[in-house]
Amino acid sequence: MSFETRKITDPKTNEGCTVAVHSSGLKVYISEKADFSVNYAVFGTHYGSVDTEFSLGNDPMITVPEGIAHFLEHKLFEGEDGDAFEKYAVTGASANAYTSFDRTCYLFSCSERFYENLDILLGFVSSPYFTPETVQKEQGIIGQEIRMYEDVPGWRVLFNLLRAMYHNHPVKVEIAGTVESIAEITDKTLYDCYRTFYNPSNMFVCLCGNFDSEKVLSMIDDRIKPLETAEIHRSEFSEPDGLVKAYTEQKMPVAMPLFVVGVKDNKLKLKRSEKQIIASSLLLETVAGRISPLYNRLLNEGLINPQFGTEFFYGHGYAALLFDGESSDPEKVRDAILAELRSVAENGVDPDLFEDARRKLYGKEIRAFNDVEETVDGFIDCAMNGFEPFNSLKILGEITADDITARANELDLTLCALSVIKA
Amino acid sequence: MKDAIKNSGVSYSYIPSNRFKTTLISVGFYLPSSRNNAANALALYLMRSGTEALPDTYSFNRKLANLYGASITSWIAKLGDCQELRLGITVNDDRYSIGNEHTVDEAGKLLCDMIFARFLSKSDYPAEAVSREKRLLKEAVASKLNDKRTYARNRCEAIMCANEPFGLPEEGTEEEISALENGEIRKAFERILKESFISIQVVGASEPVCFADSFSKCLSAVGRDYKALPDDVITAARDGDTVTETMPVKQGKLVLGLRSENGGADRDTVANWIMGDIFGGGPYSKLFCNVREKMSLCYYCSARSNRRKGIILVDSGVEDQNIEAAKAAILQQLDDMRNGRFSDKDMASSKLSMCDSIRSVESDQSALARWYAARSLEKSPASPAEICELLNAVTREDIINAAKSFRLDTVYVLRPDGTQKEAE
Numbered sequence: 001m002s003f004e005t006r007k008i009t010d011p012k013t014n015e016g017c018t019v020a021v022h023s024s025g026l027k028v029y030i031s032e033k034a035d036f037s038v039n040y041a042v043f044g045t046h047y048g049s050v051d052t053e054f055s056l057g058n059d060p061m062i063t064v065p066e067g068i069a070h071f072l073e074h075k076l077f078e079g080e081d082g083d084a085f086e087k088y089a090v091t092g093a094s095a096n097a098y099t100s101f102d103r104t105c106y107l108f109s110c111s112e113r114f115y116e117n118l119d120i121l122l123g124f125v126s127s128p129y130f131t132p133e134t135v136q137k138e139q140g141i142i143g144q145e146i147r148m149y150e151d152v153p154g155w156r157v158l159f160n161l162l163r164a165m166y167h168n169h170p171v172k173v174e175i176a177g178t179v180e181s182i183a184e185i186t187d188k189t190l191y192d193c194y195r196t197f198y199n200p201s202n203m204f205v206c207l208c209g210n211f212d213s214e215k216v217l218s219m220i221d222d223r224i225k226p227l228e229t230a231e232i233h234r235s236e237f238s239e240p241d242g243l244v245k246a247y248t249e250q251k252m253p254v255a256m257p258l259f260v261v262g263v264k265d266n267k268l269k270l271k272r273s274e275k276q277i278i279a280s281s282l283l284l285e286t287v288a289g290r291i292s293p294l295y296n297r298l299l300n301e302g303l304i305n306p307q308f309g310t311e312f313f314y315g316h317g318y319a320a321l322l323f324d325g326e327s328s329d330p331e332k333v334r335d336a337i338l339a340e341l342r343s344v345a346e347n348g349v350d351p352d353l354f355e356d357a358r359r360k361l362y363g364k365e366i367r368a369f370n371d372v373e374e375t376v377d378g379f380i381d382c383a384m385n386g387f388e389p390f391n392s393l394k395i396l397g398e399i400t401a402d403d404i405t406a407r408a409n410e411l412d413l414t415l416c417a418l419s420v421i422k423a
Numbered sequence: 424m425k426d427a428i429k430n431s432g433v434s435y436s437y438i439p440s441n442r443f444k445t446t447l448i449s450v451g452f453y454l455p456s457s458r459n460n461a462a463n464a465l466a467l468y469l470m471r472s473g474t475e476a477l478p479d480t481y482s483f484n485r486k487l488a489n490l491y492g493a494s495i496t497s498w499i500a501k502l503g504d505c506q507e508l509r510l511g512i513t514v515n516d517d518r519y520s521i522g523n524e525h526t527v528d529e530a531g532k533l534l535c536d537m538i539f540a541r542f543l544s545k546s547d548y549p550a551e552a553v554s555r556e557k558r559l560l561k562e563a564v565a566s567k568l569n570d571k572r573t574y575a576r577n578r579c580e581a582i583m584c585a586n587e588p589f590g591l592p593e594e595g596t597e598e599e600i601s602a603l604e605n606g607e608i609r610k611a612f613e614r615i616l617k618e619s620f621i622s623i624q625v626v627g628a629s630e631p632v633c634f635a636d637s638f639s640k641c642l643s644a645v646g647r648d649y650k651a652l653p654d655d656v657i658t659a660a661r662d663g664d665t666v667t668e669t670m671p672v673k674q675g676k677l678v679l680g681l682r683s684e685n686g687g688a689d690r691d692t693v694a695n696w697i698m699g700d701i702f703g704g705g706p707y708s709k710l711f712c713n714v715r716e717k718m719s720l721c722y723y724c725s726a727r728s729n730r731r732k733g734i735i736l737v738d739s740g741v742e743d744q745n746i747e748a749a750k751a752a753i754l755q756q757l758d759d760m761r762n763g764r765f766s767d768k769d770m771a772s773s774k775l776s777m778c779d780s781i782r783s784v785e786s787d788q789s790a791l792a793r794w795y796a797a798r799s800l801e802k803s804p805a806s807p808a809e810i811c812e813l814l815n816a817v818t819r820e821d822i823i824n825a826a827k828s829f830r831l832d833t834v835y836v837l838r839p840d841g842t843q844k845e846a847e
Contacts, residue, residue: 012519013444035442038783089707089768092775111782137719144674144722148740151672151843153569252843253671255565291488296481300555305562326566356488363491363515370443370788 001221003028010390015369017379017389018213024226025201029379029389030216031208033372039114039209040372043125044105046204046384047197049175050316051102053237056196057230064193065184066170067142067177070099072190074138075130076106084124093117099175102315103384104197109372114211115219122205122223128194130187143179153254153421157324161260161419164248169239171318201229204383208372237317241266242415249420257422259330261337264415265319272314274387275395278361279407280321284310285357286349286404287340288323293353294340303327303336321411334418345408354401362396432649433621433642434799437630438791444519446527446627448534448634449496449511449792452619453800455653456506456588461560461595462603462611464499467508468556469548469608471497474536478549486533491515493530495537496789502800503655503688503731504588508615510538511792516628527627531634539641542612547605561597571837575676576727576738579835582666583680587656589732617648622799624792652800657686657733660830669840676837677721677746679737679753683828686733689801693813694821698829699728699735700773701822702760707772709756709765710737720749735829743839750834760826763819770819778811 002023009016020028049069055061077084077097088095093110095117106125110117149155162172176182196202207216243264268276288294288310298304308325327333368374382389454463473483487493493514500507514530517523541548548556568574577592584590594600623638625631660682685692703710703726714724724739741749759765784790784807798804805813 033442033786036786038786085706089705089772089776092772092779094705094776094780109783111779140719141715141722144719144740144742147674147742148722151571151674251671253568255568256562258569290484291481293481296479296484299480300551302555302558305559307566326562356485359521360488360492362521363493363519366444366491366515366519367513370445372786 001217003217003221005217008389010393012393013366013369013390015390019389020217022200022220022224024224025199025229026220026224027204027383028217028220029204029206029383030213031375031379032211032213033208034210036210036372037111038109038372039111039207039211040107040109040376041118041121041205041207042105042107042376042380043121043205044103044203044380044383045197046102046202047104047193048100048102048315049173050170051197051234052170053235054196055233061233061235062192064189065177066173066181067175068185068189068193069104070176071138071142071182071185072193073097073099073104074142075134075190076125076128078129078134079124079127080129084120087120087124088117091116091120101171101175103380105380114209115215118216118219119223122220125198126223128191128198130190132187135185135187135190139182139185142176142182146174146176146179149174149176153252153258156250156252157258157260157419157421160248160250160421161262161417164245164417164419165243165262165264165320166318167240167244169237169317171315196232199227199229200224202232204380206376206379206383208375234316239317243417246416247418249422251423252421254421254423256326256328257330257420258326259333259418259420260322260324261334262417262419263321263341263411263413264417265321265411266415267410268314268319269317272319274385274391275399275403276407277312277314278392278395278399279403280312281361282354282357282399283344283404283407284312284321285360286353287344288337289357291353291356291360294336298333298336303329303333330418330420334416338413338416341408341411341413344405345411348405349401351401354404358396358399362393365392365396431647432619432651433623433647435623435635436625436795436799438624438626438795439628439630440626440788440791441628442786443627443788445513445515445788446530446625446631447511447513447788447792448531448631449509449624449796450534450538451507451509451622451796452615453502453505453507453622453652454614454619456501456504456591456593458591458599459611459614460506460591460593461599462607463506463508463615464594465556465560465600465603465608466611466615467497467499467510468560469552470510470537471495472552472556474533475540475544475546476536478552490526490529491520493526499593501589501593505652506593509796510534513788527631528633531631532637535634535637535641539616539645542616543641543644547609553605553608557600557603560594561600564592564594564597564600571670571672571676572738572740575678575835575837576736578668578837579678579680579736579833582664582835583734583833587658589656616645618650620649620652620800622796624795626788626791655686655731657684658682659684660832663831663834665834665836667836667838669838671843672837672839673843675741675743675746675839677739677741677749678835679750679831680833680835681735681737681757681829682832683733683825685825685828686731688731688797689803690805690813692730693810694817694825695730695733696728697770697773697777697814697817698760698822698825699726700777701765701769702726702735702756702826703737704773705776707769707776709759709769710753713756714739714749714752718752720745720752724749724753746836746838754831757826757829761823763823765822770822774814774817777814781807781811
């Protein structure tokens with residue numbers, strides 16, 4: 001078989017995995033769980049809604065309509081020999097797909113007939129079939145999906161924030177695009193995007209469950225053929241460092257105001273190590289996580305509820321710390337968050353608090369192996385970012401409170417935007 | 424699995440499994456749905472907020488983090504005409520602790536303290552905790568407006584079942600929560616701990632004996648006065664009330680409430696389950712294939728069965744101009760089911776998909792606990808394998824008869840009021 005294969009075992013979790021790179025460049029991550037009754041597989045590509053300007057090799061840069069990655073995801077389920085859902089209906093698998101800012105993933109879970117399902121997955125993702133008629137029909141369905149999301153306040157509040165933070169970067173555009181942008185999609189633009197991003201060298205297969213790794217690799221070897229490839233150049237989008245505006249508001253029927261506070265993190269927008277990502281998560285936990293004095297103070301002052309959460313949000317050309325929730329006074333919450341970030345930068349993190357945050361994250365990393373989906377999601381992150389499986393546990397053992405304080409000092413707190421949805 | 428305690432309305436199951444890194448301990452309390460729902464819900468909120476020894480949220484959350492991020496889960500739901508209040512803790516097993524701590528026993532003790540400590544020591548929660556949890560419960564109730572799909576489904580259910588306990592909101596109303604006084608909260612604790620049906624599931628590599636012992640001791644100290652749960656109200660469909668409401672939204676919601684007199688979550692109703700699935704379950708269903716894919720009338724259109732109550736809710740997101748056409752198309756699909764216009768392939772797909780999902784339960788810790796929790800309330804509970812056997816034995820005739828037993832009861836329409844402008 002044309003694979004370079006490594007086996008990794010981790011004594012802390014008693015877990016292991018096989019990492020293989022196919023001659024086509026396809027990355028494969030496999031975790032065998034002999035005692036599980038469920039199997040989960042994802043075939044994905046490093047291609048998401050932000051990839052709207054790109055070139056292949058020496059070709060000139062091209063611009064494609066917003067929302068095309070998501071559109072392509074919908075269309076790929078339809079093949080010349082029938083719909084992928086119809087094929088899964090014969091095996092009983094539960095199948096789906098999703099497109100995010102930086103990736104498109106096709107997945108199934110099943111308890112039986114795993115190899116048949118894997119064959120369906122590898123088959124339909126590798127067999128594009130687009131015609132002007134089927135493209136037109138999909139425009140109607142996706143148009144309705146876009147309108148549905150327009151009524152979802154939690155979605156609107158995030159994209160309003162991204163529009164307040166980003167001038168040019170397409171992260172500010174809805175993943176599904178707009179009714180106008182998807183109207184520009186043709187079968188030809190779909191094929192252009194497919195040829196660029198669905199080359200196996202830009203893709204990954206991640207699996208977890210009760211099956212034989214060797215057989216899986218052999219099936220992939222049969223199905224996936226190396227294709228001519230050239231380097232994909234993704235646009236940098238000349239994004240200015242500053243904000244578009246510091247406050248944005250929209251009226252919608254909601255019970256109480258929804259908000260997201262975002263701090264634009266220019267330091268990590270282009271490159272970031274796994275340690276920097278973990279440090280950012282620990283910073284968020286100590287500043288505003290459930291264990292933080294700030295979270296509990298705001299909760300007891302009536303300014304937030306358990307919907308409040310944090311996220312380190314990043315991808316190609318963008319990074320931000322996000323704090324979202326519901327509040328009667330979002331501006332007061334924003335000011336409190338900024339004061340706390342400032343205090344950590346100036347005075348450092350409380351060592352006991354840091355230790356509890358680290359234990360919490362360590363426990364969460366171990367717990368992820370309870371679940372086939374979470375295990376696979378971890379592999380996808382490895383494939384997308386070039387991380388090594390299980391390395392996060394090692395980093396968590398070594399990281400210090402000073403690393404968190406240093407992370408706080410890298411932030412420019414003037415780059416803080418607030419998005420609010422209220423009735 | 425063994426049933427260790429089965430008296431005075433308490434069911435305890437330990438489900439051994441080496442698959443997981445964690446142990447899950449989940450305790451459910453079941454009471455008849457009533458105007459007490461708000462008080463009961465507030466009592467659960469207070470339980471989950473801390474313990475007598477760790478009364479403030481800060482010290483309680485720090486303790487959980489120190490236990491390697493042990494997580495508390497709580498939910499309040501309707502199960503037929505009952506209110507389900509559930510509180511659980513998931514903790515990493517001892518073997519994954521860095522300092523050889525006994526994490527599972529500690530978590531079990533914490534859960535017992537959350538549930539019993541204040542009641543047994545007869546100490547009220549601090550006033551600030553009560554007012555905070557009241558606010559949080561009210562905000563949780565109010566925020567149901569935000570998700571229009573769930574909101575529309577809840578409205579349909581409330582209108583359709585206005586004269587049954589099932590029509591009551593599981594967490595009460597904002598007004599009921601605001602009006603709660605300390606005496607009512609104390610009564611709610613007494614009701615939950617003394618009178619409810621209690622169903623406990625423990626899933627993990629080894630049984631935390633300390634937890635079972637502590638829980639039994641606390642229950643003895645409480646003094647049980649178990650009141651058996653009443654049977655669910657199962658009633659014939661009335662003739663199609665249509666309720667239309669408007670809101671500043673862009674896309675409308677259409678919900679159709681169907682009823683059958685053949686309810687109850689037991690072995691006799693598995694045909695209803697398959698019927699609902701072929702009608703509007705997975706992507707092979709008639710609603711998905713026809714109303715969404717072929718006719719492009721809605722972005723989503725699916726059916727959800729509540730077997731206990733003999734109810735199916737069909738919900739869809741529809742552009743305003745398509746509401747009538749979508750309703751006609753949905754009812755046409757139901758008519759097709761009644762007249763046997765579904766293929767053997769449809770039937771096979773549904774059985775395969777349902778059995779596949781049921782078999783997957785064993786590899787999901789919380790699904791496993793939920794499975795045994797649901798079974799603990801049934802008169803003749805079946806294992807996942809038995810349920811698959813029953814599903815596979817369902818015939819075309821059974822499905823047609825099941826479809827014939829469902830009639831349209833209530834239609835709920837949420838229409839755009841025309842004021843919602845384009846996003847900035």
